[in-house]
Amino acid sequence: MREFELTVQSAEDVVGERSFHAHIAPRWQGMQSKSGSEISIPDDLEEGVNLHVQGSNIEFDRYQPLIQHAARAVGINSRYFDELHEFSTILDAERYVRVDKNESGPVHARDGPIAQLGHLLENDRTGRRKLVQYDSDEDARDRPGYYHTATLGPRRVLEAFPSHELPKEVKHYYAQHTVSLDNNRSIAHPKVGTSYQRSFWNDQLDASPADIERLNRELEETLLSVLAEAGLPLRAGTGTYVKDAYFTPTNSERDREIVELDFTRIKHRQESVVIKHLADGIAPTAWESLEVLVTDGGEVSPQDIADETGRHPGSVRRALDRIPELVEREYEKVSVRSKYIADLVHDAVTEAKEATRRAAEAGAKAIEAAERGLDQSTSAFIAWAAKHDIDVRDRDGDELRLEFGIVDDIKRKLREGYELWTAADMPEDRYRMAKVRYKKEIDSGLRSIDKTEMKSFASVAWHHLG
Structure with missing residues (x-):
């Protein structure tokens, strides 16, 4: 059975980047691949067509009518695409603004919103922790903010945006090979965007109008919140935003509903958790476990901690259960809840060691003074x-x-x-x-x-x- 490919491009787009590509594959119950394995088909579908669509610079809700229009152009009955099956899934999506490169520095600064999201809201050690900060291009030429991203799963997103659930990546990035481009060209200026990260959760978005609106709302609110946190104006016509070949800066109605990124509140909450445990006194086994977690560079399990400290694994697990606000446990892996908490605990561990050293030195000097009369x-x-x-x-x-x-x-x-x-x-x-x-x-x-x-x-x- 043949499969087909269809490319759809805007007639006004001479560059060819407002377009999409559709892979069309017929499907029916009992269908097998060439290797003999059965292809998964929804139970309620006798036969249908699977489309994998990938495009850019097109509004999300425009894909379905454009697919129907393209189908008619090549002699396919467009009614096949009147309704999308409930298994239809959104795999990737991004909203962006193009910011003047002389104005975008606060977004990717070391204390800017991208870095703070990565340090405060991402787990200290998981399989998909992602904070990227590249300040040079493919040819090793300096380009501050060349590719900076912070990726947050659903739990971390919820801490910053209580009404959001979708995993996202916040990014500041330049197109490749833009270092030498003239400032008059829009592509010489970076994009600040937020993208949906399906691989960071077990749920999914379907292609219904309701989920498309949900996607739009969360991406746009996140983007506006990041821009506001960086101190950039949220109005067009300020000289901050750059028109490109596909989009002209316009004012959004959502800026009235943006979520304030209160990093001070998040810091205070995490600091109070650390202070509470230190003030209440941490059991020796828990203290030793924390020391291993903040000084080890790889993945750590309770057994690893037990081997490192000479404690029984059961004692380590019980100790970790007593400090749930500081550590996160998943299966047989343990991590500190955030990079910021890890830094606070590391400072406490260092200070404890230093205090012990000073106490020993104080005792030695007092004995020495006594011996000297x-x-x-x-x-x-x-x-x-x-x-x-x-x-x-x-x-x-x-x-x-x-x-x-x-x-x-x-x-x-x-x-x-x-x-x-x-x-x-x-x-x-x-x-x-x-x-x-x-x-x-x-x-x-x-x-x-x-x-x-x-x-x-x-x-x-x-x-x-x-």
């Missing part, structure tokens, strides 16, 4: 400095130097040191005149407190203590 109050100051990773330089003839690491509340730390220093009968003026250096976590930049500021602070501290 220093009194208990002096030992307490030395141990405090070691515990908080403060480098104390107290040499004769030089000013006292206190070098802190990252500190959130430098005044509180200095007050603690001041109390221990004076309790050890150290010269008050020497502490007040100390050279202090520290880092603030907000930007990790090194900062200094000069003597004037230090004197002022010490006076306040002295008045408070007095």
